[in-house]
Amino acid sequence: MKIGVIGTGYVGLVTGTCLAELGHEVICVDALPRKIELLNNGGCPIYEPGLSDLIRKQRQAGRLTFSTDIGGMAPDRDAIFIAVGTPPRPDGEADLSFLRAAVSDLAPHLAGFTAVVTKSTVPVGTGDGIEAQLAEQRPDADVAVVSNPEFLREGSAIGDFMKPDRIVVGTDDLRARELMQQIYAPLTDAGAPLVMTDRRTSELIKYAANAFLAVKISYINEIADLCEELGADAVRVAEGMGLDPRIGRRFLDPGPGFGGSCFPKDTDALLSTGRAAGVPLRVVTAASEANRDRKRLLAARVAAVAGDLAGQTVAVLGLTFKAGTDDMREAASLELIPELQRRGATVRAFDPKGMEAARDLLPGIVLCRDAYDAAKGATAVVVLTEWPAFRTLDLQRLAGVVGIPLLIDMRNLFDPDEVSRAGFDYVSIGRPAAAARDRSPAVRLGAARSTSAAA
Ligand SMILES: NC(=O)c1ccc[n+]([C@@H]2O[C@H](COP(=O)([O-])OP(=O)(O)OC[C@H]3O[C@@H](n4cnc5c(N)ncnc54)[C@H](O)[C@@H]3O)[C@@H](O)[C@H]2O)c1
Known part of the structure; x- marks a missing residue:
């Protein structure tokens, strides 16, 4: 099948690359020339495990190309997947302006029967809106608008795409149903369940x-x-x-x-x-x-166990919203760190993949070489993201560089006994606090929570 993908973000790039891996001939387009340039030069604009290698493999196989030219991509495609962002508006509603712009760019170039497939997460009825927009711009076009929400998770996106729990397709158009069945046949043949339904139901499933x-x-x-x-x-x-x-x-x-x-x-x-x-x-x-x-009260939790933060140094380990990605969108660090700073703390931080994004998003933090560097002189070390590398930190070494050995673990990565043996007072989430063997147990997160509730 000849497939086009609009949007080369976390979803579009993985979708396009994996569809090429399934044997389809894929062109991915993006509105940002620098992204396409990077991809065409063998780079990858996001961190996603295994993605760079798979892109390289598919480019070499000649099944995957990148372009900014939607007009060059669209006319001979069997299906065009739209995977642009649908970020929140201030009132909470999904902002569909990127989607509408993509449809508007696409419409003049449609030729022959084309399935226009929405991969983006969109509110119920959006498919109807796309259909109306296409009918207005191109009343002559032979299109079927299909909903095909994506369930991949950043950090394990390729595995999620190639071995999905389910594939959901929403359309009443019989040609589009058949086309989508063919596109996903390598996955359904391998046992992936296909939920074929109407478009509104499909949109709501996501x-x-x-x-x-x-x-x-x-x-x-x-x-x-x-x-x-x-x-x-x-x-x-x-x-x-x-x-x-x-x-x-x-x-x-x-x-x-x-x-x-x-x-x-x-x-x-x-x-x-x-x-x-x-x-x-x-x-x-x-x-x-x-x-x-x-999330609003995270800093209050820290203060409740670490005390007055004015003039103190707090180390934050992990900045991305979860492990396995460089994505900082709605990360807890974006709530915690500015509030720690507002309370007068200096924040030293380390993240295996999020440092570049953090530089712009978190002004004033000290970005450090590694976890030990971040912990230097800290009154409290806060673990915020569940990166596997943090689980295997040398706790004795960490205890050796901090100012006060207090570890606040928001991900329950450690065994409380091990942490206290290393000399830390340890506070985790939903578990009894553990005091270092040679100190009295002064820390209790319950206290932190009741204080924070009042904050
Ligand atoms: N990120 C996830 O884990 C995930 C998982 C499932 C579903 N989704 C949904 O998928 C959609 C995309 O999410 P994402 O995280 O990949 O977003 P993203 O912001 O990483 O990527 C969107 C891409 O679309 C491009 N773009 C925007 N307008 C364009 C246009 N008119 N023409 C061409 N390119 C355009 C942008 O330049 C960007 O590269 C969203 O609706 C999201 O909710 C995301």
Whole structure:
């Protein structure tokens, strides 16, 4: 099949590259010439494990090319996937201006039957809007507008695309159904379930799934708060809950609150859809509010255990919204660090992949060579992202460089006994705090949370 992809971000670039890996002939276009130039020079604009190698392989095989010229790409394509951003507007609604611009750029160049496939996450009814826009711009065009939401996760995007839990396709057009079946045949032949449905249902599946996961995270975070008050261990609670197959263990890791380019914006967009439809989505509203509060109060949590932060140094390990990506969108660090600075702290930070983005987004932080460098002289070391490399830090070495050995672990990466043996007072999420063997247990995160609730 001849496929076009509009947008070479986290989704478009992975989609285009993986579709080439499935044997299709793919042209990816982007509005940003510097991205296309970088790709054409063998570079990769994002960090995603395995992606650079796969791009190189597919370019060498002649199945993957990059261009800024939508007019050169469109006319002979069987399907054109749109994977541009749909960021949140200030009122929470999805901003569809990039999508509309892409459709507008595409319309004059359509020739022959083409499936215009929305990969971007878009509110219910957006496909109808694209159809209307195309009908107005190109009443003669032979197109089917298809919804095909993407479920890949940054950090494991290639595996997620190549071995999906499910592929969702929404269209009533029989030619488009057949085309989409052919495009995904290598995956469905290998056992991937295909949910073929109407366009509105398909559009809603994506939001309903993301909002559900957001609810799950907010739920375990609140259970973790309760654990801190009651002296229970949230990790074991999650384990005990998660063994029930109706619940499942995944997305039950308490932490600093969900971030990233999807959960916050998709929950807000779903709420906005609910409001417009007159259906109050109370559970999702609560999950979204709980998460916002949690992130807003992160610095207060730190202050509650570390004391007055004025003139102190705080080390932050991990800046990206999760491990495995360089994506900083809605990262907890963007809430925590400015507030630490506002309270007078100097923030020294390290992230394996997020340093470049952080330079612009977090003015005033000291970006450090590694975790040990970041921890130099710190009153508290805060672990914010679950990078595997942090799990294997040499804690003795870390204890040797800090000012005060206090480790605040927002990802529960460490064994409390091990941390206290290394000489740290240890505060994690939803677990009893552990004091260094030779000090009295002065730290208790429950105290942090009640203080932060009042902040
Ligand atoms: N990032 C994820 O993990 C993820 C997962 C599933 C779904 N999604 C959804 O996929 C969509 C894309 O997300 P993303 O993270 O890849 O975004 P992104 O911001 O990383 O990439 C969007 C790309 O589209 C390009 N673009 C914008 N307007 C264009 C136009 N008119 N013509 C050509 N190119 C254009 C931009 O230059 C950019 O390279 C969003 O709707 C998002 O919600 C994202």
